[in-house]
Amino acid sequence: MGKRTYAIIGTGALGGFYGAKLQKAGNNVHFLLKSDYLQVKQHGLLIESKDGDFILPQVNAYNDAEKMPRCDVVVVALKTTQNHLLPQILPSVVKHDGVVLVLQNGIGIEAEISQIVSNTYILGGLCFLCSNKVSPGHIHHLDYGQIALGEYASNYLPTGITDRMREIAGDFQNAGISIELAEDLLLGRWKKLVWNIPYNGLSVILNATTDELMADIHTCQLVKQLMFEVAAGAKSTGRIIPDSFIQTMLDYTVKMTPYRTSMKIDFDECRPLEVEAIFGNSLNKAESAGVNLPQIRCLYQQLQFLNARIQNSVLT
Amino acid sequence: MGKRTYAIIGTGALGGFYGAKLQKAGNNVHFLLKSDYLQVKQHGLLIESKDGDFILPQVNAYNDAEKMPRCDVVVVALKTTQNHLLPQILPSVVKHDGVVLVLQNGIGIEAEISQIVSNTYILGGLCFLCSNKVSPGHIHHLDYGQIALGEYASNYLPTGITDRMREIAGDFQNAGISIELAEDLLLGRWKKLVWNIPYNGLSVILNATTDELMADIHTCQLVKQLMFEVAAGAKSTGRIIPDSFIQTMLDYTVKMTPYRTSMKIDFDECRPLEVEAIFGNSLNKAESAGVNLPQIRCLYQQLQFLNARIQNSVLT
Numbered sequence: 323m324g325k326r327t328y329a330i331i332g333t334g335a336l337g338g339f340y341g342a343k344l345q346k347a348g349n350n351v352h353f354l355l356k357s358d359y360l361q362v363k364q365h366g367l368l369i370e371s372k373d374g375d376f377i378l379p380q381v382n383a384y385n386d387a388e389k390m391p392r393c394d395v396v397v398v399a400l401k402t403t404q405n406h407l408l409p410q411i412l413p414s415v416v417k418h419d420g421v422v423l424v425l426q427n428g429i430g431i432e433a434e435i436s437q438i439v440s441n442t443y444i445l446g447g448l449c450f451l452c453s454n455k456v457s458p459g460h461i462h463h464l465d466y467g468q469i470a471l472g473e474y475a476s477n478y479l480p481t482g483i484t485d486r487m488r489e490i491a492g493d494f495q496n497a498g499i500s501i502e503l504a505e506d507l508l509l510g511r512w513k514k515l516v517w518n519i520p521y522n523g524l525s526v527i528l529n530a531t532t533d534e535l536m537a538d539i540h541t542c543q544l545v546k547q548l549m550f551e552v553a554a555g556a557k558s559t560g561r562i563i564p565d566s567f568i569q570t571m572l573d574y575t576v577k578m579t580p581y582r583t584s585m586k587i588d589f590d591e592c593r594p595l596e597v598e599a600i601f602g603n604s605l606n607k608a609e610s611a612g613v614n615l616p617q618i619r620c621l622y623q624q625l626q627f628l629n630a631r632i633q634n635s636v637l638t
Numbered sequence: 639m640g641k642r643t644y645a646i647i648g649t650g651a652l653g654g655f656y657g658a659k660l661q662k663a664g665n666n667v668h669f670l671l672k673s674d675y676l677q678v679k680q681h682g683l684l685i686e687s688k689d690g691d692f693i694l695p696q697v698n699a700y701n702d703a704e705k706m707p708r709c710d711v712v713v714v715a716l717k718t719t720q721n722h723l724l725p726q727i728l729p730s731v732v733k734h735d736g737v738v739l740v741l742q743n744g745i746g747i748e749a750e751i752s753q754i755v756s757n758t759y760i761l762g763g764l765c766f767l768c769s770n771k772v773s774p775g776h777i778h779h780l781d782y783g784q785i786a787l788g789e790y791a792s793n794y795l796p797t798g799i800t801d802r803m804r805e806i807a808g809d810f811q812n813a814g815i816s817i818e819l820a821e822d823l824l825l826g827r828w829k830k831l832v833w834n835i836p837y838n839g840l841s842v843i844l845n846a847t848t849d850e851l852m853a854d855i856h857t858c859q860l861v862k863q864l865m866f867e868v869a870a871g872a873k874s875t876g877r878i879i880p881d882s883f884i885q886t887m888l889d890y891t892v893k894m895t896p897y898r899t900s901m902k903i904d905f906d907e908c909r910p911l912e913v914e915a916i917f918g919n920s921l922n923k924a925e926s927a928g929v930n931l932p933q934i935r936c937l938y939q940q941l942q943f944l945n946a947r948i949q950n951s952v953l954t
Contacts, residue, residue: 617936624840
């Protein structure tokens with residue numbers, strides 16, 4: 323396959339960070355931007371990172387997907403709330419027999435993308451990354467960064483570990499990004515939701531940090547119930563999340579530094595919330611298997627109300 | 639039985655209003671107060687009401703239940719969050735064979751009171767009242783005021799309409815308060831919860847008025863689901879709330895003037911929320927019959943978190 327070319331769709335806190343790391347390690351990377359295009363085209367990217375700051379004075383920047391070269395690996399690093407743009411972007415950017423790598427939260431996105439592109443492999447990555455965009459072209463990487471990588475097959479049948487996964491993992495690892503290979507992408511996605519659903523949801527609804535949620539006996543119990551509902555959702559699609567995993571997530575969060583979740587940051591900055599990808603799609607998957615997740619639905623409905631309110635406040 | 643004497647336990651927006659109306663109509667009424675005692679003892683009560691303002695320059699005011707005469711009817715008009723005080727109050731105030739009339743929100747309070755007093759009849763009243771305390775001894779009655787009155791029997795067996803209910807209803811009606819007699823107190827309480835649980839809960843959690851909750855398709859749907867869970871709770875105790883009643887409540891609320899619920903007012907003023915009486919007791923009743931109400935539980939846990947937060951903010 324030789325040296326792979328990368329396209330980064332969405333050069334924000336996440337795409338900008340991983341893309342810059344890949345370019346710094348010698349890969350050929352192409353960045354799609356919107357509002358930050360001129361700044362990045364002229365001045366490149368500045369990465370402030372706990373692992374060492376660096377500047378890329380020159381990057382391949384584009385404000386139009388049609389102008390990008392076809393790449394071996396197209397990294398989807400938009401917020402899922404922008405995924406309606408993907409049918410206009412992906413088909414012209416990904417090579418025949420190339421890879422779309424979805425670095426987004428939530429569940430079911432790979433299946434949606436499989437409807438947009440053909441003759442393409444789709445991989446999904448679960449990112450554990452704490453990173454902010456400080457200003458156009460300026461990204462602050464605060465903590466973590468590892469990715470759990472899996473491959474998508476029709477109906478989310480587990481693929482095991484494929485050569486493609488190993489090759490792309492190699493590129494990321496050479497760039498200093500820790501990678502774990504997941505034999506079953508869907509199981510990996512459900513496992514990430516065990517954390518994301520209770521903490522993202524309740525942090526927004528109750529205006530709370532993770533430590534506040536864990537310090538109160540009622541919300542601590544609610545978090546746990548929500549985690550068990552995620553496990554019931556996973557089970558409805560044939561994936562088993564053991565109780566011990568839930569206990570590990572609870573223990574881990576209690577020990578964590580007080581944390582403002584990504585959805586809470588979006589909310590505080592009046593950006594659209596990823597309610598559909600994280601909550602709506604989980605509910606749909608479970609419900610199409612005949613399984614009801616009433617407390618996740620309650621959070622979903624509360625979040626949609628709050629999401630509409632902030633979007634209206636931005637418009638008016 | 640002759641002319642009945644009344645004790646008002648808790649002379650606030652509700653107890654002050656009904657007590658003043660009863661006294662104005664010629665009944666012998668005794669008011670228990672705490673912080674407003676001196677003001678009311680010296681200057682009486684001022685009722686500003688849409689039905690006509692009036693002043694009672696002189697009322698029987700007490701700051702100690704032990705000093706009150708035993709009365710025929712003891713009206714419990716405290717917030718349920720103060721009910722831990724009732725064992726110290728009720729036994730010395732109610733006459734042998736007298737009546738305790740519980741004018742509180744929630745469910746299960748009459749059963750708790752039956753453990754405190756003996757040789758006493760217990761009635762419950764569901765108040766539809768819009769009233770505020772403006773300042774000590776000054777009450778502003780904005781709207782409504784009717785009471786649905788029922789009698790408590792052990793295990794909430796329906797009593798039908800008793801002579802006691804008719805007599806007390808007569809006193810209230812003579813005082814200009816509209817009364818409806820309920821043959822089944824427990825059914826009446828569940829019916830009131832059909833409204834109180836969704837609107838009180840969500841108005842606090844989402845910082846919303848009733849019209850905002852009904853205008854959003856997601857919260858409108860959540861309100862409806864919560865109403866059906868209340869109906870499932872009622873059914874677990876043998877009471878049937880027809881679907882048509884739920885539809886009536888939804889239609890009624892859509893047509894209502896935008897309304898800030900009583901729990902939202904308590905929240906905004908950093909007063910303890912009646913979470914246990916309204917939510918906790920409903921959950922306990924259903925769960926002791928083996929019925930799970932997951933979305934009501936979700937609201938309960940969220941409200942307990944917010945309740946603890948405002949109580950801590952008051953203390954610090």
